[in-house]
Amino acid sequence: MLIRNAALPVWRAKWIDPELPHDAESRQPASYLRRRFPVDQVGNACLYVTCHGLYAAFLNGKRVDDFVLAPGTGDYRKRLTVQCYDVTELLKAGENELLVILGDGWYRGNVGIDGLRNFYGDDLALLCQLELNGSVILCSDETWEASQSGPIRENDLEIGETYDARLEDITAWHGVTVRNFGYSNLAPTESVPILEQERFPGTFIKTPDGDTVVDFGQNLAGYTELRVIANAGRKIILWHGETLDENGNFTQSNFEPGERNKNGGIPQKIVYTCKDGLNVYKPFFTIHGFRYAKVEADVDLTDAQFTAIAVYSQMTQTGLFTCGNAAVNRLFQNSLWSMRSNFCDIPTDCPTRERAGWTGDAGIFAPTAVYLMDCYPVLRKWLGECRLAQEESGLVQNIAPVNDQRNQISMMLQGSAGWGDACILVPWALYQAYGEQAILEENYDMMTRWLAFCENRTRENTRPQNENNPWKEYLADQGFHFGEWCEPDVNNMLAMRKNAMEGAPEVATAYFYRSASILAKIAKILGKPEDASHYAEIAENAKKAYRFCCLKDDRITSDRQCEYVRPIAFGLLDGDENRQAADALNELVVKNGYHLNTGFLSTPDLCKVLAENGHVDTAYNLLLQEECPSWLYEVKQGATTIWETWDGVRPDGTVHDSLNHYSYGAICGWLFGGVCGIHLEAGKLTIRPYPHPSLGHAEAKWLSPIGGISSGWRYEKDRILMNITVPVPAEVILPDGRKYQEKAGAYSYELSL
Numbered sequence: 001m002l003i004r005n006a007a008l009p010v011w012r013a014k015w016i017d018p019e020l021p022h023d024a025e026s027r028q029p030a031s032y033l034r035r036r037f038p039v040d041q042v043g044n045a046c047l048y049v050t051c052h053g054l055y056a057a058f059l060n061g062k063r064v065d066d067f068v069l070a071p072g073t074g075d076y077r078k079r080l081t082v083q084c085y086d087v088t089e090l091l092k093a094g095e096n097e098l099l100v101i102l103g104d105g106w107y108r109g110n111v112g113i114d115g116l117r118n119f120y121g122d123d124l125a126l127l128c129q130l131e132l133n134g135s136v137i138l139c140s141d142e143t144w145e146a147s148q149s150g151p152i153r154e155n156d157l158e159i160g161e162t163y164d165a166r167l168e169d170i171t172a173w174h175g176v177t178v179r180n181f182g183y184s185n186l187a188p189t190e191s192v193p194i195l196e197q198e199r200f201p202g203t204f205i206k207t208p209d210g211d212t213v214v215d216f217g218q219n220l221a222g223y224t225e226l227r228v229i230a231n232a233g234r235k236i237i238l239w240h241g242e243t244l245d246e247n248g249n250f251t252q253s254n255f256e257p258g259e260r261n262k263n264g265g266i267p268q269k270i271v272y273t274c275k276d277g278l279n280v281y282k283p284f285f286t287i288h289g290f291r292y293a294k295v296e297a298d299v300d301l302t303d304a305q306f307t308a309i310a311v312y313s314q315m316t317q318t319g320l321f322t323c324g325n326a327a328v329n330r331l332f333q334n335s336l337w338s339m340r341s342n343f344c345d346i347p348t349d350c351p352t353r354e355r356a357g358w359t360g361d362a363g364i365f366a367p368t369a370v371y372l373m374d375c376y377p378v379l380r381k382w383l384g385e386c387r388l389a390q391e392e393s394g395l396v397q398n399i400a401p402v403n404d405q406r407n408q409i410s411m412m413l414q415g416s417a418g419w420g421d422a423c424i425l426v427p428w429a430l431y432q433a434y435g436e437q438a439i440l441e442e443n444y445d446m447m448t449r450w451l452a453f454c455e456n457r458t459r460e461n462t463r464p465q466n467e468n469n470p471w472k473e474y475l476a477d478q479g480f481h482f483g484e485w486c487e488p489d490v491n492n493m494l495a496m497r498k499n500a501m502e503g504a505p506e507v508a509t510a511y512f513y514r515s516a517s518i519l520a521k522i523a524k525i526l527g528k529p530e531d532a533s534h535y536a537e538i539a540e541n542a543k544k545a546y547r548f549c550c551l552k553d554d555r556i557t558s559d560r561q562c563e564y565v566r567p568i569a570f571g572l573l574d575g576d577e578n579r580q581a582a583d584a585l586n587e588l589v590v591k592n593g594y595h596l597n598t599g600f601l602s603t604p605d606l607c608k609v610l611a612e613n614g615h616v617d618t619a620y621n622l623l624l625q626e627e628c629p630s631w632l633y634e635v636k637q638g639a640t641t642i643w644e645t646w647d648g649v650r651p652d653g654t655v656h657d658s659l660n661h662y663s664y665g666a667i668c669g670w671l672f673g674g675v676c677g678i679h680l681e682a683g684k685l686t687i688r689p690y691p692h693p694s695l696g697h698a699e700a701k702w703l704s705p706i707g708g709i710s711s712g713w714r715y716e717k718d719r720i721l722m723n724i725t726v727p728v729p730a731e732v733i734l735p736d737g738r739k740y741q742e743k744a745g746a747y748s749y750e751l752s753l
Contacts, residue, residue, distance in 0.1 A: 006084035013129040013139035016176040018146030024122035030152035031102040035144045045091045049128040050082040054105030054285050059090040067193035072345040073106045075401040076120045078388045081189045103285030109156040112403030113354050115260045145173040155285040160269035191381035192314040202306040209249045212295045216308035219291040219641040221341035221351035225282035228304040230274035236297040240268035240290035246653025250294040254655040255352035287311050289351030312340045315373040318703040321671045324696030327635045335665030338642040346382040350658035356399045361663050363422030368669035370433035387446045394453030396420035416481045417508035418601045423450050424515045434705045435682045440522050471545035476508035483507050484562045487599035488629040488646045506550050513542035514570045562602040569605035582613030594621040604666035611690045620692040676700035676711040685730035720751040
């Protein structure tokens with residue numbers, strides 16, 4: 001059992017390197033380390049362990065815990081977590097054996113956008129210490145022995161694993177080398193472990209190309225377990241992919257990234273060599289993003305079994321949504337599965353191509369994530385990585401932990417508005433849901449330094465076209481910004497060039513205002529009145545700078561939906577301007593055939609701002625739109641997760657980009673907060689649903705940090721029947737405007753149509 005928040009021991013253990021001299025660029029087999037030791041009398045036993053790479057530890061033949069991919073990811077140079085396991089039940093009187101297998105993992109395997117290797121080092125190393133009744137009885141030291149002759153011949157988180165079952169009985173052992181890596185970067189484990197979760201049995205299909213493919217029915221992140229009876233030396237090769245192509249054949253083309261194809265791409269490949277008899281295998285040190293596995297084998301597969309095992313951080317599902325539309329119910333499940341697939345120790349963008357902790361993705365999804373699953377520990381750990389990656393200037397990196405090339409171009413792209421702002425948006429979302437001031441205190445320094453960076457950037461220079469802005473020192477038109485990103489009818493590359501030349505002042509200034517206004521609230525909560533006043537002043541001036549730059553005669557004149565959604569959602573408009581902007585947005589959506597054309601940043605707020613400003617019909621028409629671009633287009637195409645782009649599988653069947661990104665799944669936040677109206681703001685609960693006959697009925701249940709909340713409604717002839725359950729006093733606002741202050745309990749309401 002993993003013991004979270006266990007204090008680190010006084011180290012007597014030494015770092016040991018199990019490997020013999022080798023070429024650092026060549027891939028190495030996994031290393032096996034063992035130590036046999038006697039125990040006179042058993043008692044309370046704790047094993048402390050960490051490593052460079054990944055480890056799987058076994059005491060007397062039994063794995064010490066179910067933590068997959070331990071010790072997890074992060075910037076190991078600054079923080080390497082140590083796990084503490086209660087191994088009392090595994091230790092025995094007499095002779096014992098501790099066996100530890102080390103794999104490449106994030107430490108020296110392929111990582112990030114560029115697939116870099118040896119990012120943190122080219123070594124593997126183990127540090128462990130076993131204590132019995134508080135006394136050290138075993139340490140990693142020069143007395144251990146190691147081998148690279150075991151069955152795991154190659155392993156890589158992205159590439160895959162090669163395993164030869166004939167080598168499971170290891171006989172070739174050699175000594176280890178003591179290394180001086182120190183203990184200064186070691187830290188206790190505070191987050192939750194990565195675990196094996198749901199299992200999906202596979203079904204064999206034959207493709208038009210004649211390939212044997214296993215369909216697991218669900219796109220997920222994890223790996224395949226195989227069970228097969230075979231003769232020694234027979235091979236099974238599994239290639240993992242997310243979809244079939246337009247002809248029904250296996251493909252990996254949607255996540256093969258450019259330059260990396262020259263080096264073999266990302267095959268997500270398992271090469272398994274059988275032993276005689278029953279073979280049961282699942283990988284140790286790799287995970288894939290997949291629904292399908294192509295099988296190449298010289299083995300009789302008649303009775304073979306293949307099972308997909310989902311792998312993600314330990315998180316309880318806390319949100320449940322159902323309604324009268326099956327496609328919307330599937331959309332909810334798809335969002336849940338993309339979250340599961342990408343919350344693997346930290347929130348990542350996709351489980352195939354990059355597996356990177358993009359700040360922008362987390363920033364827009366966090367308010368939805370807190371409804372769906374108990375994700376506080378995962379997001380808290382990731383915020384710690386954001387703090388470690390923050391530069392002295394206050395700049396917050398676009399990715400944390402950093403795992404891409406630090407070349408001139410990469411450095412120019414850092415600090416994007418909407419991405420760096422996640423350092424404020426994510427703690428705020430966690431505070432709103434969990435009511436824990438500690439998350440604000442823990443990240444306050446990072447937030448203030450980021451805003452200082454933004455403030456300095458606005459004051460340094462102003463582009464010539466904005467020199468006449470009276471509040472130009474608060475206009476964010478400097479630096480590179482991704483902008484709205486991935487608008488469905490906009491060329492991303494051309495948009496990036498335009499943003500590089502013009503600075504994207506509409507997006508960047510809006511986020512400058514939003515972050516400053518939230519930080520003013522945070523400072524007040526933390527009892528920092530001077531800071532609160534300072535940030536409120538920045539927000540007010542940024543608002544003026546935005547309005548002068550982006551409004552004409554107090555009106556928005558853009559033809560882009562995002563440029564209406566953002567100022568309405570952020571509170572940049574005054575009085576009747578909100579209504580006028582919402583009406584204009586509604587008109588744009590209607591003219592566009594009830595299709596959205598928003599991108600990455602504003603899509604989560606689109607239905608919300610329409611519904612809250614009198615356009616409930618349009619919000620639901622958008623939700624239920626089935627033609628691309630829309631949320632339900634991918635559902636109708638058979639998706640079981642959320643796609644990176646609206647047309648990940650085009651109508652002609654061609655596929656591109658990741659098919660497992662959680663970002664656009666942020667619409668589920670509106671299913672809870674809009675359709676069913678559940679709003680929790682640091683313990684203050686409001687229920688304000690926006691029902692619509694197009695769904696027939698809807699219900700959201702949330703096992704929130706303050707207790708179970710449910711809100712549901714259904715249309716019945718000429719009336720709407722509503723039922724809610726609240727665990728604390730709550731304000732209930734009905735669609736007809738009636739307001740109630742209710743105590744904890746269950747309530748029913750009836751509205752006439």
